[in-house]
Amino acid sequence: MYLRKFRKFACSALALGIMTGVANAQTTVDFTVAEYSSKTGPFFDEVAAAFEKENPDIDINIEVVPWDTLLQRLTTDIAGGVAPDISIIGTRWLLDFAQQGIAEPLDSYLTPEFKSTFIDTFMQPSVIDGQIMGLPVAASARAMLVNMDLFEKAGATPPTTWEELYEAAKKISALPEIYALGLQGKEIETDAYFYYALWTFGGNILNEDGTSGLDSPEAIEAARFYKKMLDEGLTQPSPTNYSRENVFNLFKQGRVGMIFTFPMLIPQIKAEAPDLDYKVMPFPEKVTKATYGVTDTLMMFADSDVKAEAWKFIEFAYKDEWRSKFDRGEGFLPVTKNVAAEDYYKTNEDIAGFAAGLPYAKFAPTIANWEEIADVTVRALQRIYLEQETPEAALTAAAAEINEIRGK
Amino acid sequence: MPSKLKKSLIYWAFLSPLVVVILFPFAVMLVTAVRPRDELFVYPPRWGFSEFRWDNFAEMWVKTNFGEALFNSLYVSVLSTVLALVLSIPAAYALSRYPFPGKGAYRTFLLMTQMMSPIVLVLGLFRLMVALGMVGNLNSLVLTYAAFNMAFTIWMLQSYFSTIPRDLEEAAWIDGASHLNSLIRIFLPLAVPAMAVTAIFSFINGWNEFVLALTMIRSSDDFTLPVQIYSQVAGRYQVEWHHVMAGTVLATVPVAIVFSWLQKYLIRGMALGAVK
Amino acid sequence: MKSLNGFKPLAMILPGLLLAMFIIGYPVLDLANTSLQEVSRFGQLRGFTGFDNFAEVFSDPLFWGSLKRTAIWTVTVVLGTLVISLPIAIILNDDFYGRGVARVIIMLPWAISLTMTAVVWRWALNGRAGLLNATLMDMGIMTEPIEWLAEAQLAFTVEMMIGILVSIPFTTTIFLGGLSSLPQDSYEASMVDGATRWDQFRYITLPLMKPFINIAIVLNVIYVFNSLPIIWVMTEGGPANGTDILVTYLYKLAFRFGQLGKASAISLIMFGVLLLFTVIYVVLVMRDEKDTAAGEDE
Structure with missing residues (x-):
């Protein structure tokens, strides 16, 4: 050689x-x-x-x-x-x-x-x-992964709507040292973790006229929902320290009941946590069905x-x-x-x-400057999770910034 | 109690917090590198593991093409060090022995080249290498590393050279030795400790450099170690942490050995008037 | 001094000078050129725009925030490094049992690339899966895991501490060099005068070490100011830009958002800041050292 x-x-x-x-x-x-x-x-x-x-x-x-x-x-x-x-x-x-x-x-x-x-x-x-x-x-395409053992232990059923998810989450987080929902708050695809809720709540990344949809009532409601889960201890604490990989690792450790993820995680789970009893489920619904392709x-x-x-x-x-x-x-x-x-x-x-x-x-919409727009979204979410701003204020500011980048 | 023992205990007590903090990441690396894959994400995280898996190293070696990356890193670090020294020694000698016009400007220039980080210049450097037709060639790294290290090596060497008494060389001239001859026979042997130090600096910089190697090198056959290891982490859907850590351990050990072997030289070289 | 024609020394510095001018000079010119142009998303030059890029940088609040944090980062890391390295060097310079081992351990962080150091720390600092929290909790030092990198302030503090840790070997080496070149007779003389150890340090060691401390300051400022990997790997400047310094911001602008014109402008501004610092420092501090090293400026 x-x-x-x-x-x-x-x-x-x-x-x-x-x-x-x-x-x-x-x-x-x-x-x-x-x-x-x-x-x-x-x-x-x-x-x-x-x-x-x-x-x-x-x-x-x-x-x-x-x-x-x-x-x-x-x-x-x-x-x-x-x-x-x-x-x-x-x-x-x-x-x-x-x-x-x-x-x-x-x-x-x-x-x-x-x-x-x-x-x-x-x-x-x-x-x-x-x-x-x-x-x-x-x-x-993305989907929800649930830890069946935890659901069984908590006496909860895997949810199909966000309301059911909230109820199940309360039961699961009652288990010691277990969190119900893994919430990503750092680095690549932090925004995607929010889009899952945004879309199913009926919102959109961009409105029909090309302006940002982040300040829509649906978007704010979705962010408030995540924040409520966080405040009530239904997610792991401090999401801003959890990148995509960190959240998935919590799931591999069997510490979290539900995560949103991609198919590539399956072979990893099989290799690193062979005993984990998981199930692939569609995203919970509110107004509509959606997944991120x-x-x-x-x-x-x-x-x-x-x-x-x-x-x-x-x-x-x-x-x-x-x-x-x-x-x-x-x-x-x-x-x-x-x-x-x-x-x-x-x-x-x-x-x-x-x-x-x-x-x-x-x-994701094919638009110019997408990386920069995603970064604006991620920062807004981080300010929400860190309680520096309310969901409404953060998302409204982010939408304004995105519109400026897009020249709208 | 003998005073040396007492002193040693006090010193070690003082050093111990730092020693712990320094060794901590190495310990993390080591215990991660030798555990089975299904024990990477146990809860609660723990230092222990069920079986000591040396196989991780072997698997990693094959999977990440480690041998070739090791060779590339050695190639780049050694050659850039040699080049930097070959160019620095005469320059440092000139600085320490002769007056010449523009000397002050030259020193300022050297200090300024230290201020430019390769990250800041990466686009321009890349355009330059494209123009030279050297993209994807390990020698492009040799040239850049040498150029960026030279300011430091010249500086170190010249202040060391200044401490070597001039009489020795002058005596040789009187004996009829040529200038070059006296330089090689009398002067250089005296300068060995300083050259060893600068060589180590230069070698380590080359060994650890990341951004330029990532930008200039195209084919994964030519990756250096930092790039090869980082590519196991960066943005992969599957990070095989035990292999990453095994790679890091193996990349670190040679340098650590060189350190402990050369450290007397290192400090003596620094000592004898290194930086003034 | 022997009279020599001025050509010889020039010939000796020329090869090195040419290489440096070529490899470093060209990219600097390229950078200056780029900073005055409109640049496409992928770095193609699209014509001169004067100082538009600079104006854009100066009107960007993130630039000013990053500049402020760069100052905090540089000052804290450099000062912290000096304050820790000096006593360590003094200890390592003394004779005690296990000195060889101690020296190797202190040098160890140098043996591993910054990028990998940061990767390992990030892995160890993870709130729930990391070994640091687990160890501290096992030892009973704390009961709840701490999320070290979740909030900007704590994350930045942690990053600065790691910054200090990796700067110690280089600085200690310089100090060790300085210490072992100090004349022993002045210590012996002071012993006769009945000076305490502190007096010795204060009135003999410190003044004699001054040139070494100065060099350590200048070089460390330059290295730390330009250092990307620790912050980039651990937090990418986040959360919410709370740990962004100029280098990380620049890297993001250039290679993620494709704003190469603006990024070039920031590069030049950074260079200007460093140059200013060095010139001021050299004039104010090093000058009154009465530098006696061979070969003064003409």
Whole structure:
């Protein structure tokens, strides 16, 4: 291994001139991959190797980047003029990429057959101004996880409405050292934890006219509900010290009755808390049913010189066998119809529980400056949880700030 | 009671709070690194565990491609240290021995280069490396680390060199030795402790640097240790904490050993007129 | 002094100077250029806008809040480090049983990258799953777990303490160097005069250590002021921006919100602040040291 490396360094200096001649015969496609788990890198290496075998003239260069640093990496790459040819991105960033002319519209590449392999719900978020700017590459829908042991011990039944949740919560939190609801209050997706309530209470992230929906009566009511749960000791104390991972860890420890989560947590629970008796449930309702659908997008860069080769690889990577392996390995919901039709997704109770929400799933709006808007929302929620401001004051201020960012 | 024993007890009593605080995270790392995965999230959290799993290290080694990252880190840290020293020694010698125009400006320039954090400059550095065609190449890190460390190494070396008596070299010239010759034969051997110290500083900076390594290095085959370990944590849906901690332990141990081995040098080097 | 042509020393500093100018100078110019331009979401330059970016920074309340916290952070960490490191260095400089072990332990935080230190502390500080609370409760020091990072004030305090902890090895090393170079005869003379240990410290050690303390202050201010990993990993500047300092705010602006023009302006302002500090410090404090080191300014 090390020898190879030494040779590489030696060669790169020596053979620079000669190499360029060779490089011309081979086309290299740079592919930036977000790292979902330790399986991600090896999986894409395998796909690339299989592809290169069929297409010896194309070289796929996989670059695996940790999720938290993906946006920074792409920003520096683009600013430095060395963007990759294709990349996995969070769909919430797609509009920024599209508006700046960095994403390549894919309509002219997509054959009708290829297009029809995708599930429409997941294709929709990638459509901007009528053009398809990317392909869904990973999808998840959120759901509630309940700890059945705790419910049994407390004599409560898993809730289907927020009122039932509140009643059950009172019973569960009566158990010693147990909290009823895990409440996230820190870092990535703190806002999502609030949207679950926002939507089911009948609110929306954006109003029809594009202004922020955070100051709507529904939003304020939803925030008040979370705050009431917190005040009455029905959630774990100090949510602002709990990131997504921390809340899930409480659940793995069997310390919390209910959490809102994604399907990727299931394999972790199986490995780290094999004895936990859990059940996947839809989100409680108030006015309407809702879940949060999240997709990641495969985007092609407009500046790429090797679009044809890149596209060839994309089509290859979307073959059923690869998609199936990827989705199962990472614990995602399938984005293509053929994989979704596999028995696994019907017979596996956990996955089916998450997939059940898809017909009424809501997606984060594709708008510019999404990260900044999410950050404003998170800070408002933190001020509420810390009792620095009332839900009404915090959300009204946040809505005003968001409207200013959006220029509304 | 002998006074040395008494003194030692008092000293250790004074040091103990700090020692505890310093060792605490290392203890956390160690007990997390060797426990089975299903004991990561027990409640209440406890130090003990059912079985001592050395396998965690082996699994981690394979899974995170640790060996290669270790090699990359060594490559970058050693070469950047060598480069920084090779460039710093003549510069420090010039500063300590000769007057020359612009000397004051040069010193100010050195201090100013210390003030720029790589984080602040990361975009510009990246554009530079793109222009040089060195993105994704470990040597880009060698160059940047050396450049950022040089201010410190030159400074340390020059104040050390100033304490070496000039007579020794001058005596050699009279004997007919060439300037360069006297530098290599007489002067440099005397400067070894200072060079050891600056080398350690430079090495540690390279060993631990994170932001630039993350930005410049493309392929995960070329990741350095901090990036490799951080990528096990950052934004993953599944963080395998026992592997993360095992990786951290393994990345720390070599430096800790080097420390205890070289610490006499370290302090002597600092002592002999290091910073004035 | 031997007469030498001025060319030789210049030739000796030139290679290093070129590398530094090239690697550090170019990005600084790039930064200055960027700060005066309108910059796209992904760092493409879109034409000059004068000082718009600076105006935007100065009208941003989060900038002023971060500036204030940066001052608190820097002053507290640097002072705390000095106050702890000096007695430690004095102890480690003395001869006692187990000194070798003590020296290695004090140096240990240096052996591990800041990012990983912060990751481990974050993991240990977790309110209900962390080993710190569990240990303190087992020992009966407290009955209820404390959520160390939930509120800005406590979180910031904890972060500053960790900041101090990781700065101690470097500072202690500098002090140890200073201490072991102190002339022993002045101590012996003072013993004859019947001076107490405190007198010795006050009138001999401290004045002689002054140049080392000055260096420790300048370097630590520079490092601490620019230090990202501890705060970033532990709280990302939250909750509600309560632990944001300039570097974390800048990182967020640049790489999360894509406001690279504004971020460049902040970088330059930060550089200006540090430069100002150093110049003032050098003029006020180090000058009256009557620096006798070889090679005074021309």
